[in-house]
Amino acid sequence: MFKNIQKYLLINYPLLWNTKVLPTTFILIVINLIFFFIGLEKGKLDFFENDNNYTYDDEAVVIFFSILVSILLLIMWLIFYFKNNSFKSFYPKRTLSLFKEWSIVLFICLLISLFTSSYYYGKDVRMRSYFTEQEAKNRCEILSKASFFIEGSYSNNYNYNYNDYSEVAVAEEAKAAVTAADTAVAANDSIKFNGKRYSFYSLLNKNVNSYTFFDYDSDSIRKKTIKTWLVNQQKDSIKSIFKKYLAIAKEHNLKANIDENKWFDLVYDYPSFMNYREIGPSDVNYEYYENVNQKQDSINRYIKVIKGIKYEYYRYFVPEKSLNFNYNKISEAWVSPNMNFTSILIPFYFAIALSLLIFGFRVTSGRNWLIAVISLGVVSILLGIFSIIIKSDYSFAIALILLTTCTFIYFFVTISRKKSKNISGVILNAMLWLFPSFFPLIYYVILEILKDLAQAGPLGYLQSKYYPAIQFMKDNGLIFGYLNIVFIIILMLFLSVKIKQWRGLAEG
Numbered sequence: 001m002f003k004n005i006q007k008y009l010l011i012n013y014p015l016l017w018n019t020k021v022l023p024t025t026f027i028l029i030v031i032n033l034i035f036f037f038i039g040l041e042k043g044k045l046d047f048f049e050n051d052n053n054y055t056y057d058d059e060a061v062v063i064f065f066s067i068l069v070s071i072l073l074l075i076m077w078l079i080f081y082f083k084n085n086s087f088k089s090f091y092p093k094r095t096l097s098l099f100k101e102w103s104i105v106l107f108i109c110l111l112i113s114l115f116t117s118s119y120y121y122g123k124d125v126r127m128r129s130y131f132t133e134q135e136a137k138n139r140c141e142i143l144s145k146a147s148f149f150i151e152g153s154y155s156n157n158y159n160y161n162y163n164d165y166s167e168v169a170v171a172e173e174a175k176a177a178v179t180a181a182d183t184a185v186a187a188n189d190s191i192k193f194n195g196k197r198y199s200f201y202s203l204l205n206k207n208v209n210s211y212t213f214f215d216y217d218s219d220s221i222r223k224k225t226i227k228t229w230l231v232n233q234q235k236d237s238i239k240s241i242f243k244k245y246l247a248i249a250k251e252h253n254l255k256a257n258i259d260e261n262k263w264f265d266l267v268y269d270y271p272s273f274m275n276y277r278e279i280g281p282s283d284v285n286y287e288y289y290e291n292v293n294q295k296q297d298s299i300n301r302y303i304k305v306i307k308g309i310k311y312e313y314y315r316y317f318v319p320e321k322s323l324n325f326n327y328n329k330i331s332e333a334w335v336s337p338n339m340n341f342t343s344i345l346i347p348f349y350f351a352i353a354l355s356l357l358i359f360g361f362r363v364t365s366g367r368n369w370l371i372a373v374i375s376l377g378v379v380s381i382l383l384g385i386f387s388i389i390i391k392s393d394y395s396f397a398i399a400l401i402l403l404t405t406c407t408f409i410y411f412f413v414t415i416s417r418k419k420s421k422n423i424s425g426v427i428l429n430a431m432l433w434l435f436p437s438f439f440p441l442i443y444y445v446i447l448e449i450l451k452d453l454a455q456a457g458p459l460g461y462l463q464s465k466y467y468p469a470i471q472f473m474k475d476n477g478l479i480f481g482y483l484n485i486v487f488i489i490i491l492m493l494f495l496s497v498k499i500k501q502w503r504g505l506a507e508g
Contacts, residue, residue, distance in 0.1 A: 025107075035119040036119065077112075099493050300316075369429055
C-alpha cells in the first residue's frame with residue numbers, strides 16, 4: 001500500500017514523495033503512541049509506596065531510549081531525504097516550495113522530538129485518571145487537615161498575621177519546662193491564639209502537610225480552622241476529618257491500628273492540649289540505634305527485633321507516609337503536570353533548531369555547512385572569553401545580536417548586488433541558525449538592564465520605577481516564547497523566497 005501511495009505522490013506531489021513525509025509520519029506517530037502507553041503504565045500508583053520504600057524508577061532508561069530512537073530514526077530519514085535535491089539541481093520550483101519543504105522538515109523534526117514528551121504526558125494522564133481535579137483537591141484537603149494530628153513539625157514561633165490569627169514568640173513569658181510525651185523539654189517559647197497563650201509544644205502549634213493544590217494562605221486558614229475546632233470543643237468536626245481520612249486509607253487497602261474515636265481520645269487534651277499521644281505516619285519508624293544522649297520514647301514507640309536487627313515501631317499509627325507520597329503525585333499531575341505550555345516549548349524549539357540545521361545543509365552545501373559550524377563555534381568561544389574578561393553579564397548576548405544583524409545585512413546586500421555568492425553560503429547557514437534566538441536575546445538583555453537599573457536606584461529594587469516593567473516581562477515570558485515561534489515561521493516564509501533568489505546567483 002505504501003508503495004502505491006509513494007508512486008502516486010511521485011507523480012502528483014513530488015515534494016511529499018521526496019521528503020517521505022507519509023511513511024515517516026506514520027512510523028513516528030506509532031512510536032510516540034508507544035511511549036505514551038509506556039508513560040500510562042509508569043504513571044500507575046502503588047499506594048503502599050512511600051518516601052522510604054518506593055521502588056526503582058527506570059525513568060532515566062526510558063528517556064535514554066527515547067533519545068536513542070530519535071537519533072536512529074532521524075539518521076534513517078535523512079538518508080532517504082538527502083538522496084534527491086531538486087533545489088540544487090535547478091529543478092523548477094514554485095515561490096513557496098522552499099517554505100513548504102522546511103515546514104515538512106519542521107513537522108517531522110517535531111514528531112521526532114516528542115518521544116520523551118509523549119512518555120511524560122502518558123504519566124500525567126494516568127495520574128489524573130484516578131480522580132477528577134475537584135475530587136483530588138477535596139481529598140488532599142482532608143489529608144492536610146488530618147496531618148495536623150499526626151507526628152510532624154511545629155510551626156515557627158515568628159509573628160504571623162492572618163485576620164485575627166497570630167503566633168507570637170514570647171520567650172520571657174514561656175514556661176520554664178514542658179513535659180511532653182514523658183520527656184522533659186525546655187520550653188522558651190509560646191504561641192498566642194484567640195487571646196490565650198499556649199506552649200510552643202502544644203498540639204495547637206502543629207503544622208499541616210501542604211499539597212500543590214494549596215498556597216501558604218489556604219494552609220494558614222486550614223490551620224486556623226482546626227485550632228478553632230480544638231479550643232471551641234467542636235469534637236464532631238475533628239472526628240469527621242478522622243473518619244474521612246481513614247475511609248480514604250481503607251479505599252486504598254492501607255492499614256491503621258486506630259479508628260476515629262480512638263484517634264480523638266489519644267490527641268484531644270482540652271484546654272492545654274499538651275498531654276497528647278503521638279500518632280505515627282506509618283507502623284515502623286526506622287532502624288533503631290542506641291543513643292546514650294537520648295532516651296527512647298517508650299510511651300509512643302516500642303522496639304522490635306527482626307532477624308537480629310532492632311526496629312522502632314509506633315504504638316499508634318495511620319498510613320500518612322503512603323497517602324501523602326501518592327496524593328502529592330496526583331496533586332502535581334493536576335497543578336504542575338510534566339507536560340504543560342512551558343515544557344512543550346522545549347521540543348518545539350529543539351525541532352526548530354534541528355530543522356534549520358537540516359534546511360541549511362539542504363539549500364547550501366556540505367562544505368558551506370561545515371565551515372559555518374566551525375566558524376560559529378570559534379566565534380562563540382572568542383566572544384565568551386571576551387565576556388569573561390570584561391565581566392559583563394550580557395555582553396555575549398549583545399555580541400550575538402550584532403552578529404545576527406551582520407549576517408542579515410551581508411546576505412541581503414549579496415542578493416541586491418546580483419553578482420556572485422562569494423562566502424554568502426556560509427553566512428546563510430549562520431543566519432538561519434542565529435535568527436531564532438534574536439528576539440529572545442533582546443528580551444534577555446532588556447530584562448537584565450532593567451534589573452541593573454532597578455538595583456542601582458535609590459529607592460531599592462521593589463520600589464524602583466523599573467520594577468513593573470521587570471515583573472511584566474517575567475509574567476509574560478511564556479507568551480513571548482510562543483510569539484517568537486510565530487515570528488520564526490513568518491520570517492522563514494520571507495527568507496525562503498529570498499533563498500530561492502540567492503540560488504540563482506553565480507558561484508564566486
